[in-house]
Amino acid sequence: MEVSMERESIITLLNTIINVSENIQNKKIKDIAASNIDKLFKQNLNLVVLGQFKRGKTTVINSMLGANVLPTAVIPLTSIITKLVYSEHQIVTVKFYDGKTKEVSLEEISDYVTERNNPNNIKGVDYVEIGYPSEYLRQGIVLVDTPGIGSTFAHNTAVAYNYLPNMDAGIFVVSGDPPLSEVEYNYLDSIKLYIEKIFFLFNKIDIMTEEECRESLEFTKNLIEKKLNVKEIKIFPVSARLALQAKLNNDKMLYIKSNFREFEDALDTFIKKDKYNTLIRSINNRAINLLKDLKMEIEITINAINSPIDELREKIRLLKEKIGIIDKRIKEMQVLLEDEIKTLKTDLENDVEQFKSQASERLKAGLLNLSYDDKHKDAILQTFTNYLKQGINDECSRWFKTEEEKISQSLSQILMNYAKAVDEETNNIRTLAADLFNVRFNKTDELTYLDPYSRLWYKVDDIITWGIDNIPMVLPNLFFKNYIVKQTKKRIDEEIDRNAGRARYDLFRRIDNTKNKFIEELENRRSAVVEGIISAVTKAEQIKITSESEISERLRSLQDYMNQLETIV
Ligand SMILES: Nc1nc2c(ncn2[C@@H]2O[C@H](COP(=O)(O)OP(=O)(O)O)[C@@H](O)[C@H]2O)c(=O)[nH]1
Ligand SMILES: [Mg+2]
Numbered sequence: 001m002e003v004s005m006e007r008e009s010i011i012t013l014l015n016t017i018i019n020v021s022e023n024i025q026n027k028k029i030k031d032i033a034a035s036n037i038d039k040l041f042k043q044n045l046n047l048v049v050l051g052q053f054k055r056g057k058t059t060v061i062n063s064m065l066g067a068n069v070l071p072t073a074v075i076p077l078t079s080i081i082t083k084l085v086y087s088e089h090q091i092v093t094v095k096f097y098d099g100k101t102k103e104v105s106l107e108e109i110s111d112y113v114t115e116r117n118n119p120n121n122i123k124g125v126d127y128v129e130i131g132y133p134s135e136y137l138r139q140g141i142v143l144v145d146t147p148g149i150g151s152t153f154a155h156n157t158a159v160a161y162n163y164l165p166n167m168d169a170g171i172f173v174v175s176g177d178p179p180l181s182e183v184e185y186n187y188l189d190s191i192k193l194y195i196e197k198i199f200f201l202f203n204k205i206d207i208m209t210e211e212e213c214r215e216s217l218e219f220t221k222n223l224i225e226k227k228l229n230v231k232e233i234k235i236f237p238v239s240a241r242l243a244l245q246a247k248l249n250n251d252k253m254l255y256i257k258s259n260f261r262e263f264e265d266a267l268d269t270f271i272k273k274d275k276y277n278t279l280i281r282s283i284n285n286r287a288i289n290l291l292k293d294l295k296m297e298i299e300i301t302i303n304a305i306n307s308p309i310d311e312l313r314e315k316i317r318l319l320k321e322k323i324g325i326i327d328k329r330i331k332e333m334q335v336l337l338e339d340e341i342k343t344l345k346t347d348l349e350n351d352v353e354q355f356k357s358q359a360s361e362r363l364k365a366g367l368l369n370l371s372y373d374d375k376h377k378d379a380i381l382q383t384f385t386n387y388l389k390q391g392i393n394d395e396c397s398r399w400f401k402t403e404e405e406k407i408s409q410s411l412s413q414i415l416m417n418y419a420k421a422v423d424e425e426t427n428n429i430r431t432l433a434a435d436l437f438n439v440r441f442n443k444t445d446e447l448t449y450l451d452p453y454s455r456l457w458y459k460v461d462d463i464i465t466w467g468i469d470n471i472p473m474v475l476p477n478l479f480f481k482n483y484i485v486k487q488t489k490k491r492i493d494e495e496i497d498r499n500a501g502r503a504r505y506d507l508f509r510r511i512d513n514t515k516n517k518f519i520e521e522l523e524n525r526r527s528a529v530v531e532g533i534i535s536a537v538t539k540a541e542q543i544k545i546t547s548e549s550e551i552s553e554r555l556r557s558l559q560d561y562m563n564q565l566e567t568i569v
Pocket of ligand 1: 051052053054055056057058059060071072073203204205206207238239240241242
């Protein structure tokens with residue numbers, strides 16, 4: 001596959017850079033190259049498979065991999081997910097909340113993920129990770145098998161909110177037999193915000209006649225469109241079972257019959273456009289720039305060794321002086337950056353306050369439109385509780401998503417501008433050194449790019465509230481109703497306040513983390529160039545006062561490194 005090819009060649013390039021930079025003792029470049037390899041390996045594309053149990057989620061994963069990796073028909077009623085990642089050999093690891101891990105066999109998985117063997121997750125399992133030698137996973141894709149959607153609201157929400165923010169693409173599996181359930185229908189609420197990256201699969205078409213399939217698909221599609229409030233959704237009718245069989249037996253006709261191609265192609269296109277590719281491109285660009293810097297450093301050393309000592313010393317003096325001036329300018333830019341971050345935080349603060357008052361107002365106004373059977377206290381209570389839960393959930397998640405997007409965009413704008421300015425100054429240093437030592441240097445701009453994986457993510461684990469407590473059920477109906485209204489209003493304020501406060505705290509923290517990491521990365525990039533150049537010339541100065549034979553030995557090995565670098569691209 002295209003992506004994985006590119007990944008391989010970038011890794012080869014970075015490994016050569018690591019070798020040569022180690023030889024010429026440029027630790028900074030070596031570290032940057034190593035950390036980029038690390039990035040390539042660590043940062044994955046999360047493909048999350050969602051849906052009610054028995055719809056065929058696990059089968060879909062196996063079909064995508066073209067192998068019977070995961071045991072199907074295991075019903076993990078606990079909320080434990082299974083992640084499939086690339087590994088040279090098959091290895092199954094159970095990861096526990098306390099950080100411990102345990103290697104198990106594939107057959108033992110059910111000891112950890114099923115309600116029967118691990119009731120209420122008493123074993124404290126965080127998730128199960130399966131390493132598997134598949135080409136598909138090798139390109140950095142992680143397939144996440146989620147447990148079947150449970151039957152309680154709390155469970156749904158937990159599953160939805162814990163995984164959805166980390167998802168790069170989602171595959172929602174439904175089928176016609178039995179038709180879309182109420183649980184699935186309600187679950188659609190949770191994925192509403194992510195609809196642009198969710199693929200809908202209508203599975204098990206092999207057990208229906210064409211007629212049944214058309215009807216059932218139409219029915220399901222209409223329901224989904226209604227719930228998501230969209231005109232037209234794309235839903236792929238497939239048979240995961242046939243697709244798997246087809247792949248296992250290399251049966252082209254059967255694969256066509258499974259109807260899996262259209263889905264896999266669409267997914268592939270989506271992935272290729274994804275930020276993951278942008279990451280690959282930016283790492284590629286970084287690697288090429290590191291390569292240029294290394295070459296320049298070697299050439300400078302060679303030229304420096306070949307120039308008269310007095311001239312060399314004068315050039316070194318000049319170089320250090322100019323670098324000093326540029327360093328100062330960068331410090332000034334950093335002060336400006338901190339100012340902009342402060343402004344961003346003030347904006348966020350204002351948005352939080354505005355959200356709090358508007359959301360509270362909206363939710364309280366909505367209380368007037370509630371209809372319920374006002375003779376039964378239980379029914380009244382239930383109606384208000386549901387309204388509160390749903391309302392808080394909707395308001396908060398909608399706002400978080402927009403706000404996060406907004407903050408994230410402003411932050412990347414600010415950081416990009418800063419990066420551009422710093423990179424320009426770094427280029428000035430390169431050009432200066434190239435001129436002084438008569439070396440060719442053609443610059444390529446850095447494809448600076450804000451790591452999407454350090455992007456602001458929200459964590460909303462207990463956004464929902466647990467209703468209205470301590471209700472005096474003995475009150476006469478009218479008083480009871482007034483009491484409930486008053487209590488609900490109070491709870492609305494409390495819950496909005498609590499959730500907004502958490503979001504604010506979280507976003508602040510992540511703004512700082514992202515900023516600090518970004519500055520550090522830029523600083524490393526810059527100092528790799530500066531230190532490389534300085535050490536190139538000072539080493540040349542030292543070599544010049546040794547013997548002829550040492551000088552020519554040194555020149556020979558430098559030429560050798562140069563050749564190594566020249567052959568890779
Ligand atoms: N006929 C048919 N059965 C399927 C298909 N996909 C899955 N199944 C069966 O449905 C059952 C549940 O599948 P599984 O993948 O474990 O579902 P999960 O609980 O959603 O992960 C298993 O017995 C599968 O063999 C399909 O495309 N056609
Ligand atoms: Mg399953």
